[in-house]
Amino acid sequence: MKRRDFLKYLGSGIVGTGVGLAFGKVTKPPGAKLIPYLIPPEDVIPGVATWYASLCTQCSAGCGILVKVMEGRAKKIEGNPLHPVNKGRLCARGNAALQALYNPDRIKGPMKRTGERGSGKYKEISWNEAVSILGRNLSELDKNGATEGLYVLTSTLRGHLNTLIREFMSSYGSPNYMQYELFQHRNLIYANRVSMGLDAIPHYDIANTRYLLSFGADFSSTWLSPVNLSHGYGEMRQGGARRRGVLVQVEPRLSLTGANADEWVPVRPGTEGVLALSIAHEIVAGGYYKGADASSWKELLSGFSPEHAARVTEVDAGRIHHIAKEFVKTRPSLAIGGDNLSAYRDGLSCLVAVNILNHLAGNIGRKGGVVPNPAGLLKGRTGTELRKDRITALAKSALEGDVKTLIVYNTNPVFTTPAGVKLERALRNVPFIASLSSFMDETTAMADLILPSHTSLEDWGDDFAEPSTGVRVATLMQPAVSPVFDTRGAGDIFISLAKALGGKVGERLNYKGFPEYLKESWRKIYANNKEVAAGALTFDGFWNRLLEHGGWWQTEEPRHKPRSVSVRRVKAHIPTSPSEFEGDEGRYPLYLVTYPHAGYLDGRGANLPWLQEMPDPMTAVVWGSWVEINPKTARKLGIKQGDLVTVESPYGGIDLPAFLYEGIRPDTVAVPIGQGHRLYGRYAEKRGVNPIEILPVAEDKRSGELALNSTRVRLERKGADGKLVKMGVRTEELGRGIVQTITPEEFERIAGKEEA
Amino acid sequence: MDTIKKLVLCAVIAVVTFGIGYKVSDAYFGNRTPAQPIEFSHKIHAGDNQIPCMYCHSYAERSRVSGVPNVKRCIGCHSVIKPDSPEIQKLKNYWENKEPIPWVKVYNLPDHVYFPHKRHIKAGLECQMCHGDVQSMDRITRVSSLKMGWCLSCHTRKKVKNGRDCWTCHI
Amino acid sequence: MSKIVKKVKERLRDFRRPGYYKEFEYNWTxxxxxxxCNGCEACVVACHAENNLPIVGKDECSKSRAxxxxxxxxYVEGEFPNVKVKFIPIMCQHCNSAPCELGCPVYATYHNQDGLNVQVYNRCVGTFTCATYCPYDVRRFNWFTYKWPEPLDQQLNPDVTVREMGVMEKCTFCIQRIRxxxxxAKDENRKVRDGEVVPACVQSCPTGALVFGDRNDPKSRVAKLAKSPRRFRLLEGLNTxxxxxxxxRVMKKSGSKKHGEHG
Structure with a gap:
């Protein structure tokens, strides 16, 4: 090598190294920072999790939760193992509550409307200003003697926030406090009242039953208290050495619970009540019912012979007879009804029919049957008055100008009422609307003033679960983390409002804040209830234990008090004919069944990305909605999987992708509820469609509740690409033996060899 | 050899040495002794005054992180001790403004490494084994490379149970 | 030099020999x-929350990148009205002779002393070999670096690595909880008790279908359940x-009884 070349190479080497060194120096990330606490919070060790016992508010089941907190941030939610309702378990929605807390689309502070109503133009204001605006508005109403013009609309609240709002309203002078949610199970309460004189939801002891006859109740995903009932289901199937319980599901569309059933009875929509009474007819006719009033039952049920029912319900008479026999002979057995069943125009009657079944088979007040719950710790439940408290009534009052000021909390009626209710127009007629929502949803967008409230992980509260588990249950909610944004607790907002108003209201609610109100209320319960106070020396000791355990509950076995259903009571309430559906049968040949989505429920879960990307349990569809069609029907209409289809009812049409599903009757189509938000944050907006839009304003004939399954529809293929996205491709096993099975007979043989 | 070949060779050498230079800068010329917002001296505290390490780094025995003392703890002593020194004045400013002190991390592990102080302290290791003669340092200097080989050499030497399993440190 | 290479090669081959670790201290099962199991998907969301799994959006989902x-x-089989639906939760099976471990060119996946199938993120170079070898389709690849918008990132679990682009990942049996x-247990100088380790999916399962524990402990629940006459393993014929x-699952043979033929 020449010397000159060597120097060249050496030079390039030196330059390369030098540039490398310099580059390394420049591009290296700046030193990470080590930020100490200013003042350390008590009992917090960085890197070690702290768990706070609290309450889940993702649905109205009232499960107890533990929130894992590290360095002041909530990391995970798990079921509270001590809690009798969910026994340490938690559903998908409960798990996703973290994303409501840390949702990027939360309202970050109080806001005042500046543009047109519904235009979404708001200006940020301070809390003082926000409270004084609302306070001034209420004072003015008071001055004009129009206190009855104040309406408050909230979700189902059972704890002390409910009593606080009631106290506020009564001292202010307005009777108009309403609770509204799409799935409130009020029909169930009404049905129990008219049939058993039980003004509550009982505990359904699925865990100990051996024959579960479910009329449309999808307890595996959304119905009533899904975690408690699912836990019961697991126990029923394989709970130790006991024999395996059988599940029979009666519904026109195979739900998740139906998919797990041993038998699916694809009944014609709207005729479930007739089917139930026909089963009852067989029980009485077979002489299985030994009560003194057997003859009057026989008379009452005389019109429901299986042969007649077979024509109406399209379920074979032989099968009805068989179910009746199994139901009454297998001990203990249990019939439940909900979801679909309570959403017909005859919903209340259908549920009464289910209660009749339980009565005739002797299941009420039995272990493994219907277990009435003891009276709650709070006296007098409110908000279940028949034919009152309805959202349609609110819409009417608003249209008539009776509603002067409306305060909405934690409910989204604009999204969950059919267009025919004209709620949005009615709300435009309300002079002043304040929303306490933490999210910009369809109802909040109508508000003049937004006072964003905490999510459940930041707030205080309590709940008295209904249904509980045959014992008294109270759950306490405590803040697991400090507020992420400039929000306040709903109770605190009402108390500061009372302060701003002064006078009678201010006197009645003279508390520093909601935590004080809550604690004082519990002090009263502690003082008046020996059972609650047992084992605690002082109230403070009791309160600390309450916070530690996440609540208070009876630990003994539930007492079983028998109750009966009498002919006299139910006479006026039994279904005599199939439920009615809107729409001419010729023009609209298909029944429409709507059902709550397992993740979004009534739409409130649609803004949580985990739930959007959670495959639907039955269809595996993500990030959208769909219409379930039987392949036979689809073939007739030339519809293929994933095609864009128009579903048209007499009240409007929606376009959504087709999902061909063998688990639905050929004369029925089904659409899940929960998608189709116009507003509600980046994860929810403009995804799928909202089937509630095309529903008629149909009410239950007897209870006045909104009937969701009350219309017929027609389908029309609109195009090829419906943009249906689902997880997984195959739903056939192709002989690979992936899910291996054994028959019940085989299981009987081997049972007992197995230890749990 | 023609010019093009020479140029390519030059370029190759330059690229290779660039890489070496980058690595070297990372390994040997990284700032192991960064300036801190307050000239805190471990020599005075741990050396001259013999304050035990875990008086301030109080979580080392209980958590994966050893923790830095909270500002309240600093001010607790320094409202009495040497309150007029200019560095303590800085501390006082942070305290009065309710601001935490933005210390610069000297021992910084990447996200994919799980290092629990607790297990190492419980195994009887001295803090000085990894952090060096802290009691004689005015400003903290990183004495260990924090490279995987460095970790593993100790795990091997001390025959740590499962000490060479990847999932012991990477989860 | 060649001697050392030979030795290293032998050692690495040991890792790949089926049944290399027969003597586990714990055999997590x-x-x-x-x-x-009623297919309610609670486990799926619980896993997302615990293990820092990203969400990818509709388009990516349609490319099977969720x-x-x-x-x-x-599995939905049969025609109306004789429809049979079967559910099965599938996660990494932690095979004791795992196909994925044979494939990885950089030993980013291997079997460890607790009988766990390990994925080492910082060693993974993203060749996708393991995912193609896996018969259960449980491995997921980070096609991008997914970021949560603030403040959703505050939920991220500090005990679990946040993965970046180009890395393969899969179920770890919640190794952070095992740890x-x-x-x-080490603090109290004892072995881990039965029921002390509860992975996120097992914890949330409403029906109690999932049970986790150490099969080496004959008194543990899993050891007892593992002897059930109903036991089977997924695609057992593959010898994994x-x-x-x-x-x-206990269910009637499809088509064995039609409705109306009862009793």
């Missing part, structure tokens, strides 16, 4: 009772020797 360390497979339990044991 999951038992899934398919007769209890992240599910545990998923529920559903916490082991840590506590999985650590996940399923219990057969």
């Amino acid at each position: 999951m038992v899934i009772d398919l007769d209890k 992240f599910n360390w545990i998923r529920i497979e559903r 916490v339990a082991k840590d506590r 020797d999985p650590s996940v044991i399923y219990l057969k």
Whole structure:
């Protein structure tokens, strides 16, 4: 090598190294920072999790939760193992509550409307200003003697926030406090009242039953208290050495619970009540019912012979007879009804029919049957008055100008009422609307003033679960983390409002804040209830234990008090004919069944990305909605999987992708509820469609509740690409033996060899 | 050899040495002794005054992180001790403004490494084994490379149970 | 030099020999009772929350790039009205002779002393070999670096690495929870107790279909359940020797009885 070349190479080497060194120096990330606490919070060790016992508010089941907190941030939610309702378990929605807390689309502070109503133009204001605006508005109403013009609309609240709002309203002078949610199970309460004189939801002891006859109740995903009932289901199937319980599901569309059933009875929509009474007819006719009033039952049920029912319900008479026999002979057995069943125009009657079944088979007040719950710790439940408290009534009052000021909390009626209710127009007629929502949803967008409230992980509260588990249950909610944004607790907002108003209201609610109100209320319960106070020396000791355990509950076995259903009571309430559906049968040949989505429920879960990307349990569809069609029907209409289809009812049409599903009757189509938000944050907006839009304003004939399954529809293929996205491709096993099975007979043989 | 070949060779050498230079800068010329917002001296505290390490780094025995003392703890002593020194004045400013002190991390592990102080302290290791003669340092200097080989050499030497399993440190 | 290379090669071959670790201190096992599982997807969301799984959005989902360390497979068979639906939760089976471990060119996946199938993120170079070798389709690849918008990132679990682009990942049986339990056991100078380690999916399962524990402990629940006459393992014919044991679903043979023929 020449010397000159060597120097060249050496030079390039030196330059390369030098540039490398310099580059390394420049591009290296700046030193990470080590930020100490200013003042350390008590009992917090960085890197070690702290768990706070609290309450889940993702649905109205009232499960107890533990929130894992590290360095002041909530990391995970798990079921509270001590809690009798969910026994340490938690559903998908409960798990996703973290994303409501840390949702990027939360309202970050109080806001005042500046543009047109519904235009979404708001200006940020301070809390003082926000409270004084609302306070001034209420004072003015008071001055004009129009206190009855104040309406408050909230979700189902059972704890002390409910009593606080009631106290506020009564001292202010307005009777108009309403609770509204799409799935409130009020029909169930009404049905129990008219049939058993039980003004509550009982505990359904699925865990100990051996024959579960479910009329449309999808307890595996959304119905009533899904975690408690699912836990019961697991126990029923394989709970130790006991024999395996059988599940029979009666519904026109195979739900998740139906998919797990041993038998699916694809009944014609709207005729479930007739089917139930026909089963009852067989029980009485077979002489299985030994009560003194057997003859009057026989008379009452005389019109429901299986042969007649077979024509109406399209379920074979032989099968009805068989179910009746199994139901009454297998001990203990249990019939439940909900979801679909309570959403017909005859919903209340259908549920009464289910209660009749339980009565005739002797299941009420039995272990493994219907277990009435003891009276709650709070006296007098409110908000279940028949034919009152309805959202349609609110819409009417608003249209008539009776509603002067409306305060909405934690409910989204604009999204969950059919267009025919004209709620949005009615709300435009309300002079002043304040929303306490933490999210910009369809109802909040109508508000003049937004006072964003905490999510459940930041707030205080309590709940008295209904249904509980045959014992008294109270759950306490405590803040697991400090507020992420400039929000306040709903109770605190009402108390500061009372302060701003002064006078009678201010006197009645003279508390520093909601935590004080809550604690004082519990002090009263502690003082008046020996059972609650047992084992605690002082109230403070009791309160600390309450916070530690996440609540208070009876630990003994539930007492079983028998109750009966009498002919006299139910006479006026039994279904005599199939439920009615809107729409001419010729023009609209298909029944429409709507059902709550397992993740979004009534739409409130649609803004949580985990739930959007959670495959639907039955269809595996993500990030959208769909219409379930039987392949036979689809073939007739030339519809293929994933095609864009128009579903048209007499009240409007929606376009959504087709999902061909063998688990639905050929004369029925089904659409899940929960998608189709116009507003509600980046994860929810403009995804799928909202089937509630095309529903008629149909009410239950007897209870006045909104009937969701009350219309017929027609389908029309609109195009090829419906943009249906689902997880997984195959739903056939192709002989690979992936899910291996054994028959019940085989299981009987081997049972007992197995230890749990 | 023609010019093009020479140029390519030059370029190759330059690229290779660039890489070496980058690595070297990372390994040997990284700032192991960064300036801190307050000239805190471990020599005075741990050396001259013999304050035990875990008086301030109080979580080392209980958590994966050893923790830095909270500002309240600093001010607790320094409202009495040497309150007029200019560095303590800085501390006082942070305290009065309710601001935490933005210390610069000297021992910084990447996200994919799980290092629990607790297990190492419980195994009887001295803090000085990894952090060096802290009691004689005015400003903290990183004495260990924090490279995987460095970790593993100790795990091997001390025959740590499962000490060479990847999932012991990477989860 | 060549001697050392030979030695290293032999050592590495040992890792790949089926049954290399027969003597586990713990043999973590999951038992899934398919007769209890009702397919509610609670486990799926619980896993997302615990293990920092990203969400990818609709478009990516349509390309099968969604992240599910545990998923529920559903099989819908038969025609109306004789429809049979079967659910099965599938996660990494932690095979004791795992195909994926044979493939990885950089040893980023291997079998460890607890009988766990390990994925080392910082060693992974993203060749996708393991995912193609896996018969259970449980491995997921980070096609991009997914970021949460603020403040959703505050939920991220500090005990679990946040993965970046180009890395393969899969179910770990919640190794971070196993570690916490082991840590506590070591403090108290004992072995991990039965029921002390509860992975996120097992914890949330409403029906109690999932049970987790140490099969080496004959008194543990999993050891007892593993002896059930209903036991089977997924695609057992492939000889992968999985650590996940399923219990057969009890159901009537499809088509054996038509409605109306009862009694």
